[in-house]
Amino acid sequence: MKNNGLNGSSSLKSLNSADVLAQKAKGASDKVAHASTEMKNKVLIRLEALLAERQDYLYAENKKDIREAEKAGLAKSLIDRLRIDDKLIREMQGSLRDVVALPDPVGDIVKTWKRPSGLLVGKMRIPIGVILIIFESRPNVTIETFSLCLKSGNCVILKGGSEAYHSNLALYRLILEALKGSGIPAEAVQFVETADRDYIYRLLKMDEYIDLIIPRGGEALIRNIVEQSRIPVLKHYKGVCHIFVDDDASLEMAYDICVNAKAQKPATCNAVETLLVHTAVAKTFLPEIAKRFKKQGVTLRGCAKTAAILKGIEKAKESDWYEEYLDLILAVKIVKDMDEAIAHIRKYGSSHTDAIITMNYKRAWQFIREVNSSLALVNASTRLNDGFQLGLGAEMGISTTKLHAFGPMGLEELTVTKFIAFGDGQLRT
């Protein structure tokens, strides 16, 4: 069945099997939607134990992927992302315990109100249905994704990267084992074994059986999925995050936040990529922050005005303002006021995460209101845009799609609300 890359041609048989797979997931969705919290937690707890019990099996299967990756000459950093070791198993176990501890959102009534007729109306959380997750490399995504979908009452179709095929399949087999005897059907989780392009494209069109697609991977992968899909896709292309240092900022706070946002983990989507500095504080702020960045190994690329203050700095080109470096590089621009900063964020930003550092009440609120990114922050690090940091618990990536869920997607974001109403004979007149 397996096929590397998305360029194989497909037989009618494999297309039919895409239909069958999606149909099976849909068929199980009512059972999963109405599974009790206890049933769901039991499966997750059993899975946590299986990760330890079947450790040797996981390592052996993982080794197959590693060996193939080495043979294919993959970069060491990519091979490291593939590796299942003790630490990763402990991490997967920890994330399962987290999801067990999170409240089950299904059946929550989030709001009620009374109509003049006496009808009590409310909104109740229900699962979305069937979610197709397409992801690259890291095999622990298999476990995280399954646990979040199960706890929120959704069926999930897992399509991992072909470079982690054996690892993902092994984890999927443990999931099936954990489901056994739980009362939740095995069909609740589907595993796509092939990387055949036509098979995947066929899945992307099955809006009858699949309710939502969440791709997690590079921009090219996501664009291709959006292009082909007939099903709504929640995604984020990239994180071009900004910090605006206002003239009313606590500069000490600004130094700490900027260094944290850039250097704490530069390869993440919520790391800051462009620093906007109010002209009135530029001469004081820039030399000191440049010193601190230098200590962290951060290279700066500045606008002409920045370069006039920080002599010898690399000049930023127009393309730098659009850049998601994911590296120890930062673009710096001096702006005349907050309006210019917000205009810059609107033009070059990616609606991901943007922060203002200020002690000015009016500008803090204006920034919060006017910057429509998935997270708008005052006086805190952009790195906080994350399910755990914001208090949602485990998450399914960050959506920059302004529909359904915008920002980190936790358990609640994997549900939708239906209307409910309790009456005593109310009619329409």
Next chain:
Amino acid sequence: MKNNGLNGSSSLKSLNSADVLAQKAKGASDKVAHASTEMKNKVLIRLEALLAERQDYLYAENKKDIREAEKAGLAKSLIDRLRIDDKLIREMQGSLRDVVALPDPVGDIVKTWKRPSGLLVGKMRIPIGVILIIFESRPNVTIETFSLCLKSGNCVILKGGSEAYHSNLALYRLILEALKGSGIPAEAVQFVETADRDYIYRLLKMDEYIDLIIPRGGEALIRNIVEQSRIPVLKHYKGVCHIFVDDDASLEMAYDICVNAKAQKPATCNAVETLLVHTAVAKTFLPEIAKRFKKQGVTLRGCAKTAAILKGIEKAKESDWYEEYLDLILAVKIVKDMDEAIAHIRKYGSSHTDAIITMNYKRAWQFIREVNSSLALVNASTRLNDGFQLGLGAEMGISTTKLHAFGPMGLEELTVTKFIAFGDGQLRT
């Protein structure tokens, strides 16, 4: 520019103009998103006045559509749906006043919570962005749609049916007049003048500029849009609504609710189409409800057991259970218990509106939990699934898509939430 039907071929010029139109809407979206409630209400109040002031102009333009429709031999009922008369103008004015009176959802903070670090996190409502509405016939949809989109801070692209072209264009011109001098750019509302198929298909692919599509019309129209669109579509295909009369029902209440749900306005999507009756009450309930239905001119189509009680009744075929009659016809089935009723609703229903009539506490709650339709009701008429009836105010149709908004779409459903956070130096560690 105008072209009847979606079958013209298109020039490169017209395709480019589709791009320009969508781009213009996107370009205006920040201004509209941050317009104050007062600015938005002023436009709506001005529009209300213009509907009266320019009445003669509207009638003259509407007459052109009526004349063309008569020439084309359209059915009288369809021509009536096109007509703008005093009553419709008063209705449009009333709906504008309603939207003025509704609270502006933009900027509402719907939830806040504190993190251990002291970071205060919340969710704030923001507009979705640019919404493309594709609708058939009734010209008042132009006014309702515009007012809901404007009040919720969204830009709107209006694509009405070609049979109402002159009427819709005239209403669009009044909208432009109302926007003049308001500070809200005219680009906030775009009017698609052509029915050229390639032009519309091009619009459906512009996910860079358009955030959401809401089609309002027949099932064929909607399926075609979903097929072609690269942009998320919120839609409802049909309303196959059910009432289950439990053996613990108040039969008096059940008679009234069933008659109301079927006969009060049978051509609507929330009218009941299938009646499910608990076998224990069938012999008492069915003869009496049949008598009442007869008075209302309702024809029944029953299962074999129903036919054994109601002699001479038309037999229901398998296809009847899927049917949205939109007429004074009702399918009737006797079921052995609520589980069979719920299984029937899952198999044949359309996730629109379903009700149980019961005085049994356990079954009422089980029905509410297990029936995942956009509205699940206890002891009330299915006809209540409507924005006004449920207390949302004016609405943009009912979504049966289990994503973003499920059920009637009011002002809140035309927004999405972003995360906001207020800190005093919080970092990621």
